[in-house]
Amino acid sequence: MANIEGLDHTGRSVPDVREGEDFYVSLLGAKHCNTIASATEDVRAGRGAPHPCNVLAGYLFVLFPHAKHLPLPDALKGEDGSRIAFAVSRQRFDDVVERAGDIGLSFEGPVTHPEHGPFGESIYFTDPGGNYMEICWRRDSDQARTRLAWEREAEAATA
Amino acid sequence: METAPTKDAGFRTKRQMEKAKELPSASDALPKYGGHGYVPTAEDDEEPFVERISHLVLGVTDVDRAEHWYNDVMGMDVLGRGLMADTRPHSVMRMNSGCLLVLVEGKDIVPRRPGTNAVHHAFNMTPNQYRRLQEKIEEYKIDAWVDRAQFLAQGEYNLNFRDPDDHALEVCCDTPEASELILPNVGILDCGPASQYNVGDVKLLKDADVYLIRLKEGFLAMSRWCTHMNGRIIWNREHWRFQCPYHHATFDRRGNHTGGQPDLDALRLYSVGFGPDGHVLIDTSQVTQRACFEPDQCVQPDRALVGAGA
Numbered sequence: 001m002a003n004i005e006g007l008d009h010t011g012r013s014v015p016d017v018r019e020g021e022d023f024y025v026s027l028l029g030a031k032h033c034n035t036i037a038s039a040t041e042d043v044r045a046g047r048g049a050p051h052p053c054n055v056l057a058g059y060l061f062v063l064f065p066h067a068k069h070l071p072l073p074d075a076l077k078g079e080d081g082s083r084i085a086f087a088v089s090r091q092r093f094d095d096v097v098e099r100a101g102d103i104g105l106s107f108e109g110p111v112t113h114p115e116h117g118p119f120g121e122s123i124y125f126t127d128p129g130g131n132y133m134e135i136c137w138r139r140d141s142d143q144a145r146t147r148l149a150w151e152r153e154a155e156a157a158t159a
Numbered sequence: 160m161e162t163a164p165t166k167d168a169g170f171r172t173k174r175q176m177e178k179a180k181e182l183p184s185a186s187d188a189l190p191k192y193g194g195h196g197y198v199p200t201a202e203d204d205e206e207p208f209v210e211r212i213s214h215l216v217l218g219v220t221d222v223d224r225a226e227h228w229y230n231d232v233m234g235m236d237v238l239g240r241g242l243m244a245d246t247r248p249h250s251v252m253r254m255n256s257g258c259l260l261v262l263v264e265g266k267d268i269v270p271r272r273p274g275t276n277a278v279h280h281a282f283n284m285t286p287n288q289y290r291r292l293q294e295k296i297e298e299y300k301i302d303a304w305v306d307r308a309q310f311l312a313q314g315e316y317n318l319n320f321r322d323p324d325d326h327a328l329e330v331c332c333d334t335p336e337a338s339e340l341i342l343p344n345v346g347i348l349d350c351g352p353a354s355q356y357n358v359g360d361v362k363l364l365k366d367a368d369v370y371l372i373r374l375k376e377g378f379l380a381m382s383r384w385c386t387h388m389n390g391r392i393i394w395n396r397e398h399w400r401f402q403c404p405y406h407h408a409t410f411d412r413r414g415n416h417t418g419g420q421p422d423l424d425a426l427r428l429y430s431v432g433f434g435p436d437g438h439v440l441i442d443t444s445q446v447t448q449r450a451c452f453e454p455d456q457c458v459q460p461d462r463a464l465v466g467a468g469a
Contacts, residue, residue: 099208
């Protein structure tokens with residue numbers, strides 16, 4: 001048993017928050033949660049800006065505008081900084097890869113991971129800000145659990 | 160192993176530093192809320208593009224050091240090495256929810272993109288896990304602060320700090336106090352003559368965290384505690400609405416939820432009545448929860464002290 005429950009949310013930086021939100025909402029099916037205009041002392045002190053929050057598969061993406069121009073990365077897969085990965089079932093993975101192509105999402109992969117590990121296959125892409133993302137299926141999906149109290153109660157009730 | 164103070168430490172206020180030392184009450188209660196108070200609901204999309212968060216990959220300069228740090232400080236279990244299709248040294252770590260962290264060793268790590276402080280990664284913990292983390296932050300002398308120090312509801316805890324490779328991390332924790340009913344329990348409040356209130360008036364009874372509102376239908380006494388998470392709402396007179404400065408929920412003068420957060424109940428009610436001298440009296444010993452406003456929740460000046468929800 002670990003001493004931490006799970007991932008909660010992430011901050012992403014994009015050149016245009018409306019374009020970034022459109023990518024997450026229209027392309028990946030995220031839901032707009034709210035636009036935070038005053039929730040940090042940085043914003044009150046003039047060191048921040050209103051930023052939209054979008055929920056994708058229960059995970060919160062908080063989008064911030066770039067403070068200055070940042071060039072897009074050369075590669076779609078990167079480990080020099082950070083990368084967020086979502087999972088789908090093994091059965092759906094091929095459909096998602098096909099759907100990614102249909103909607104014009106440039107991606108790298110699929111890459112097959114070692115059979116002794118928790119990952120099955122992955123594809124890699126970036127959002128409009130050049131933030132690295134990944135979609136995979138997990139070999140240990142039977143052990144995957146949700147994060148929050150009400151989600152676990154709902155899972156237990158349907159188990 | 161110490162984490163050096165970050166370069167922008169000068170931006171932090173004393174409140175942001177002090178808030179980072181506050182401890183929640185001991186509890187193993189699982190998180191109820193998502194990031195920054197967001198309450199996720201069951202997806203209604205039958206075939207979402209993706210189904211769940213799987214893992215976070217972080218570039219690190221020394222995988223041994225990073226693995227030890229995330230195990231000892233952040234409390235993650237070590238799942239193993241070399242479990243991903245990557246020839247570089249990497250370690251996979253596991254959290255209780257099944258979410259994984261992958262630490263990949265590289266030479267040129269860019270923990271936060273140049274020109275922005277926006278990129279950060281947040282985790283959630285139970286109150287006891289958070290208390291353990293606080294001990295580790297003390298032990299490792301980690302520079303920690305709270306970005307949202309001024310905007311945390313009752314029972315809501317946040318910590319911001321950096322890992323040894325300067326990745327920006329945040330830990331979120333909500334305790335049972337964040338959602339439990341808070342009663343001022345200051346007995347009967349005498350709010351003065353009913354005749355002094357005009358339709359549209361909103362009066363804050365600060366010591367009791369109660370708003371008294373005069374509507375055309377009568378008087379309402381509403382709890383100041385937001386029904387989303389226990390933050391004190393404020394009356395925004397210019398916009399004729401109540402709003403929560405913590406997570407942006409808004410409510411109209413009747414207490415109905417109007418936005419900012421999805422699907423909230425209306426603001427809670429206290430019983431209103433009137434004394435023989437015509438004074439408005441509020442009974443703070445009981446609070447009534449309600450889904451939305453109904454006209455019969457209002458009390459006209461000719462009624463004696465009765466339950467508002469009756």
